Amino acid sequence: MLINCAVYEDGRKITEIPKEEIHLHLGRPGRFVWVALRDPEPPEIEEMRVQFGLHELAVEDATHGNQRPKMEEYGDSIFAVMHTVELDGEELIVGEIDVFVGQDYVLSIRNRTKQGFATVRGRCEREPKLLQEGPGYVLYALMDTVVDRYFPVIDHLEEDLEKIEERIFQGEPARRNVEDLYALKRKLMVLRHAVAPLHETAGKLYGGRVPELVAGTQEYFRDIYDHLFRINQSIDSLRDMLTTAISVNLSLITVHESETMKRLASYAALVAVPTMIAGIYGMNFEFMPELRFRYGYPVTLTVMALADFYLLYRFKKAGWI
Amino acid sequence: MLINCAVYEDGRKITEIPKEEIHLHLGRPGRFVWVALRDPEPPEIEEMRVQFGLHELAVEDATHGNQRPKMEEYGDSIFAVMHTVELDGEELIVGEIDVFVGQDYVLSIRNRTKQGFATVRGRCEREPKLLQEGPGYVLYALMDTVVDRYFPVIDHLEEDLEKIEERIFQGEPARRNVEDLYALKRKLMVLRHAVAPLHETAGKLYGGRVPELVAGTQEYFRDIYDHLFRINQSIDSLRDMLTTAISVNLSLITVHESETMKRLASYAALVAVPTMIAGIYGMNFEFMPELRFRYGYPVTLTVMALADFYLLYRFKKAGWI
Amino acid sequence: MLINCAVYEDGRKITEIPKEEIHLHLGRPGRFVWVALRDPEPPEIEEMRVQFGLHELAVEDATHGNQRPKMEEYGDSIFAVMHTVELDGEELIVGEIDVFVGQDYVLSIRNRTKQGFATVRGRCEREPKLLQEGPGYVLYALMDTVVDRYFPVIDHLEEDLEKIEERIFQGEPARRNVEDLYALKRKLMVLRHAVAPLHETAGKLYGGRVPELVAGTQEYFRDIYDHLFRINQSIDSLRDMLTTAISVNLSLITVHESETMKRLASYAALVAVPTMIAGIYGMNFEFMPELRFRYGYPVTLTVMALADFYLLYRFKKAGWI
């Protein structure tokens, strides 16, 4: 679905055009066309391929989707794939943004994303001075937005871990903790699959040799690189803490098991000792003087109770109950 | 066994030839011979060595099989080894494709594979423009097909893991889960042995210095490289999740053990308390007034039952039963 | 909040100036302005941007804070971000120092730190010969101070680990040990996030190509690099020992569980055996000669006691009690 198709000159939007007229605006210095598609059908992409003269392999990738985040140069144009990661309740949704960038055009295609990129266009149009840098700056703005949207996700995962930690140390149901730790690990892997290759990619857009299209905006890409570095580091820490949390949780389960065993054994003792005493006075010897005492029975009951109180006291003191 | 032996010129098949005539078609610009063998005997390979003038070490490797995936240059010819991985029910079968590529020939040898590569030939012949690139493009087409066939395998392994995860969290038989996790790990290692070296190899076929034979098809090999990167990443994730799954499973086994212990202890208490009470009224004291009460017995039975109901209520509330 | 604003020439402070006059002192060889801010509001930073002509992206980073430790060159000026880590009781507090360094100025901004950097200024002023090196030396002095303040933190964490180890091996409450090990891991990650990127950064300030501003003080930065290397190594060791401590702790918990089980079983036996004997003499057979013996009862009690003493002796010997 076509969302937008506009012509920019010297950093300002000059007009919106129907997509059939795109080729009329190409090849003019200082002018570029910016087209945005959303979940397009193959024919729509094919149309763009013809208008912009895109490379077949790149078009194939964009049509099939499911590429890993990457940036490829075809001659002096760039084809970039980024993954968006969005929160949907407790689930993570992975979408894909494919961006084709040339001297005189930007074509962005978003697939399976909830949030759009209208804000990016707005932001670019508010800063004509930067937009003068041309399509390379648009690529930066799109990438920056994708990366900025990772931050709430990583925050969410960190909060998740904190909640689980709290439950672990408060001794709440171990089974649920284990399940949640595993689910968190899964989400972390999803995020990592989006971030790690993009980080690697961003590293190619500043310093050393960079594609000509982004030469003037290197410092901006370094900024993105730094953000991705920070996200990556957070992911690594989360993974590390998670592994530790799983083994710590196992330790606490075992501790808990051990404590339960002691408590159970204590209660068992409270029953077993009176049973033994009762057993003794249940013996049928003819000559058992206690049996004839007037107060033998109440005394015995008292002895049982005292024995239990004593045990109870000892168990409490040892922290078993 | 010879499967096919044909001559191509300017991207089109011109004729099928008997293998004895191969040398007649070599050394003519724009023309190349494409031979396919299947599980060949050593003499068949020897014959090819003579016809194409293959390097001895490469031939030795192809004859003995069991090489790791690799790509070697001998002068201006290429010798490539790839592993196929096919699903056979729950088992993985590893086959081997050896490809010799020169300026004017492609020789592919497949060993122990179920699926053939006739589709590759068909695909190439339908795209004469690309086939004009010569033997390098055939190498790409073969490699692409081998790599494409890894995807269903990795999908299968991912589904395997999901099934096991489900069973783990539904508390199904722990023993089987452990066995299945181990078996999955084994399969993963098999796939990884095929993919990892091929990935490394593909990285040498684009960018930087590449063998002349594939110089015109670099962008295609970069595409393969990307696919292998994605597969590799999936394998790494699977390994990571698997390790986590094993330790999570151990945690759940321990949790389960702990829960079972509590349930058992609860039932034991339900038996032990009446036994203790019965023991008390089994004592032989002469003066035990309750024993003479008309309703002593039913009252005692009631007390026993009430004690058990109370315990049952407590255990239920504590989630032990 | 402005802390200090002074002009230096040839390594000596010549005067304190109001911040509005900063630009009057720039651009004079041998002279530089050193400004220190603390938890500044955005307008204060903006003012500095104007006075010194700082790069927008760097200013944005300093305004938002929360950057990873890094060093960036903008033309021939440097923007450095460092994290301070301070102990507050048992907690670690992470602050941030942003330093802008140019040919004729140093601007340091500290956020969320308890300790100030007045000592750095004092130290620099006491060594005019070194301060003659200019702003690069001030950057070194700040960095050196930040790094020196990591040492007490790492010492504190090492002591923490030692205390936990002691408790682990003395068999003190396992639950608390587990919690403390986890908390220590958390702190270690915090410290590592501050140290690791700074270490990487410091490596760029000596040997090979270094920014011109620090060219004359390379050997000093190598010294910082070495300190960070040592801290990093200590962090790695701590992580390694911690992982080992967690698994060792789990082993000891299991050992303890096993020992407890033996002790409980021993006590159970001491109760069960007399109960069995009592049961036997509680049988109602008509012909049980022992029941009629004058001393049957005391003898039986003695047998019970002897059996228990024997068991007690055996259990003690086996180390179960």
Next chain:
Amino acid sequence: MLINCAVYEDGRKITEIPKEEIHLHLGRPGRFVWVALRDPEPPEIEEMRVQFGLHELAVEDATHGNQRPKMEEYGDSIFAVMHTVELDGEELIVGEIDVFVGQDYVLSIRNRTKQGFATVRGRCEREPKLLQEGPGYVLYALMDTVVDRYFPVIDHLEEDLEKIEERIFQGEPARRNVEDLYALKRKLMVLRHAVAPLHETAGKLYGGRVPELVAGTQEYFRDIYDHLFRINQSIDSLRDMLTTAISVNLSLITVHESETMKRLASYAALVAVPTMIAGIYGMNFEFMPELRFRYGYPVTLTVMALADFYLLYRFKKAGWI
């Protein structure tokens, strides 16, 4: 002990000579002397040092043995150390081959190896064309043989693992499995210490800059490199599987423990329930009508039996017994 000392010219053995005459045959183009020693005494090595003018440090290494596998260039001669790994029943025996190679000599010294290298000499002499390459080819042939002998060892270790896996999953004695896994790990480390440095070494003998002595046989060394790569990969997989096997084994031990606990508890219940019932009818109430029933006793026994049958049925169904 001197095993062999022969002169070769143009790829053919021309004569065997006493070791005192070695120097007479040196320095003649196309001719080289090949000497083989076995577990030599220091004086024998010293003699060789004098004859061939070997470097002191290399000789010292060869005399003391116990070097890590390596390859060192001394001027235009090469000193190579390789470790042999041989199976002796269930044990691995590590031997050492030191090879000195110069323009006109090869000196090989084997220490603590069972198998000799006579076959290498035979193989070389059967291929005069290759032997014409000179001492570099002999180095290849020795190295190839050492490497080929790793394969049966790695196969043996893989079989070992498979046997242990089988026992683990068939539930055979856990203790023995643990011991065998540990022993396998030990052996793996031994093999790895021989292979890993040799792999690294072989990588220096092809591609890029290589010592002149082996320049003509690079493709052969690449072949060795590939073999070592494959062995290394197998070792890594084995290590990985072993670690997994150990944790899987622990999981199964815990599962087994849990199952045993259930079985024990089941049997305990079968005893406890009749005991409780018996306890009830052992009470001494005067008014317990059942006690007077003619068939009270058999009915009670029947009830006990039925209760046990019911429990047995439930336990069987739950898979506890």
Next chain:
Amino acid sequence: MLINCAVYEDGRKITEIPKEEIHLHLGRPGRFVWVALRDPEPPEIEEMRVQFGLHELAVEDATHGNQRPKMEEYGDSIFAVMHTVELDGEELIVGEIDVFVGQDYVLSIRNRTKQGFATVRGRCEREPKLLQEGPGYVLYALMDTVVDRYFPVIDHLEEDLEKIEERIFQGEPARRNVEDLYALKRKLMVLRHAVAPLHETAGKLYGGRVPELVAGTQEYFRDIYDHLFRINQSIDSLRDMLTTAISVNLSLITVHESETMKRLASYAALVAVPTMIAGIYGMNFEFMPELRFRYGYPVTLTVMALADFYLLYRFKKAGWI
């Protein structure tokens, strides 16, 4: 404390001098001064700084001690820090050797080491030919000695592990094994902190660009590098085996727990079954024919005994007792 101060020329000691005269012997080709200090006070180091003109930062490092092993070039002089590791009973003691090397001097300072380096001086003086290489050779000799003294330490740790392994597999007290494994890990980390950075350092002293001072003795430093490589490899193996040993130990503890549980359950059964039988004959039914049988009692006792013998037989057979 000054240990020694001597002048060497052309590889031979010519005289011992008081430290005040050092500067008189500097700057003469072929001559150098070799000074050794032990646990010096700051003034002593300061005195050396003046005599030799040492770099301030290096002197500061030497004065404060506690540096990581490293090698730094200051102009054409070298400052090297090495750690000694000595066995003191079961403890490891870490000392430090700081070496300043220039064209015409060697200053070695040892701190907190038990063993001295007089043997190094002796060895150097016995090999005047090598000592002619000058201060670089002295540095080698010192380093070689430090490294050689690591070997007995690593041997000691390997023996430690073997002893623990033996105890683990013989089922000796698990608690002590755990403690010893942890202690071994600690020692390993200590040794690693000394070895790893020195290894890295030694790698800079041969091949590629090396400081001029050691240019003539590169092959000797390569030898040291190899030794450190071997030690490093041993440390890595030990770490790996240790981790395996800890998890294997945990497995065996769990196995042991499981075995103990079975044994306990067996004994419990031996008591529970007679108790149940006794309970049955303790019931008060009026019509229990067995109670009236003349031999009811002995028969019942016999039945109890037989039941126990049968159980005992079964348990023995199952290996539970």
